[in-house]
Amino acid sequence: MAASNAKCTRLTGSLVKQLLDSIDSVLFDCDGVIWRGDQAIPGAPDVINLLKKNGKRVFFVTNNSTKTRKMYADKLATLGFNASEEEVFGTAYCSAMYLKSVAKIQGKVYLVGSNAMKQEIENVGIQTTGVGPDPISGVQIDWANVSLDPEVKAVVVGFDQHFSYMKLNRALQYLCNPSCLFVGTNTDTRLPLEGGKAVPGTGCLVKAVETAAQRPAQVVGKPSNFMFDCVAKQFGLDPARALMVGDRLDTDIMLGTNCGLKTLLTLTGVSTVADAEDHLKSGCPNRAGMVPDYYIDTIAELLPALQG
């Protein structure tokens, strides 16, 4: 797979139109790319809407597991984006797809996660148990002897503000059975909230369970290929004519590189150009995938080429 010779190039001038003409689909990360919390990045709605007007397909690929596709579609609409449910690929939906079509679960899921995850998983016909507060009671020996639902075939961990020792314990008890699957939505260390604050992310909860159970989770979210596969399967994408736009080198850009997409780093979020250049200079093959083809200060800089 030949990568372009020039890497980490500022996307400016005629390059913008050149790039847009070479692609049919654009995949956008959400947090730090098209919105921050509950505020759209200025110009972002126009970018998406104009891309579609210009005949490009647009998809939204996010590791954030706290919303269903419907909830994302509502948020997109509220912020002025012309988008539909089918174009959204969040990890709540993709985890459900994974459990149904890859893991082919016959049975229930012990879910450490949000109501959104519960909805998406139950939408594909898989029952869940465990969502909501779960405080400790009794003494230590009781916890090892918590009653386990024999129909549970997988433990799934997503963002959960009700995470507690008892949930960690239940997850561990299920995972003591080596045939119980272990799925994590993503490994991001921080979760941006509406309103701009950030709190510890799902990665912390997945790490806690991985440590107690002494085995790794199967991770659905970026940079795992599965998120792209989900989109490609439903929409028949040609990776060579697709662009991944993201703000994180270790998730968005890595996913793009791994799946053979062109990659564009936007600087309205987490990663910086200096980070990207560090990866480039390192010469380390593991880090090469995190170097974007292009970077841009904000996706609003695509507007002139789209409006022209």
Added chain:
Amino acid sequence: MAGKVGTRGCKKIRGAQIRDILDSKHNVLFDCDGVIWNGETVVAGAPEVVTLLKQQGKRVFFVTNNCTRPRENYVQKFSRLGFTDVVEEEIFSSAYCSAAYLRDVAKVQGKVFVIGCHGVQKELQDAGVPIVEDVSDGPDVSIYNFPLEPDVKAVLVGYDERFTFMKLAKACCYLKNSDCLFLATDPDPWHPLRGGRITPGSGSLTAALETASSRKATVIGKPSRFMFECIASQFDLDPARSLMIGDRLETDILFGANCGLDTMLTLTGVSTMEEAQQYRDSDASEKKDFVPDYVVETIGDFLQALED
């Protein structure tokens, strides 16, 4: 450097061999869980062994990562299980040593935010280390809006059955300040309970907080040297005349190696002879420190050696 690398060989010993080793040692350090007791069941002969060792002029210490109870409760447990002459000063738990570290080594000026059970909090209080009070949050407190105490100069994480996402979020905020210390009582990912069951350990909670804060905790408990240094600061210990007896290769035996002690694995707990042999036969040089010098079935086997 004890110069024992060549002879580290999992030597299974009994009878006169045990006597010869004990004769050469002045200090015997015992782990507790899986060595002298399992839950509330004493390992047969353990109380008599401790008494005989003391009668023969040896000093006996108990070095445990288990931070779930304060030292005074350990004294009661020893008494309950038939040990007639164990005093508080001989007991070194990771909670006690964490408090000692904060007070005497770090000399922390300010408060400590504790993620820990009653056992941990009591040891800090007994050592006179000010802690942030563990009070329930009011109804208007959420992940979007939570209060922080001023003047928090250290975060200590240990086993906490009341662990919640909120505690993780608060600790992460305190750790944003690089002057705020980050300590963990012990690294154990899980603890064994009766009947082969396990429960999540301090290590799993520490992993969550390390992931959230992108910082590494200073770990007080085995295999870190600090607990040995804590004992040595109160009693005059010559490592060459000290023996560490434990049941967990990755904590007790590695601890012994790190401190220059001879090590003995007892098979009444977590690790097996096969696991010890695997480390011995491994090509990786760092695995050598996981190999015990000696192996016994149970410390009850000391009786025959001591009574002769």
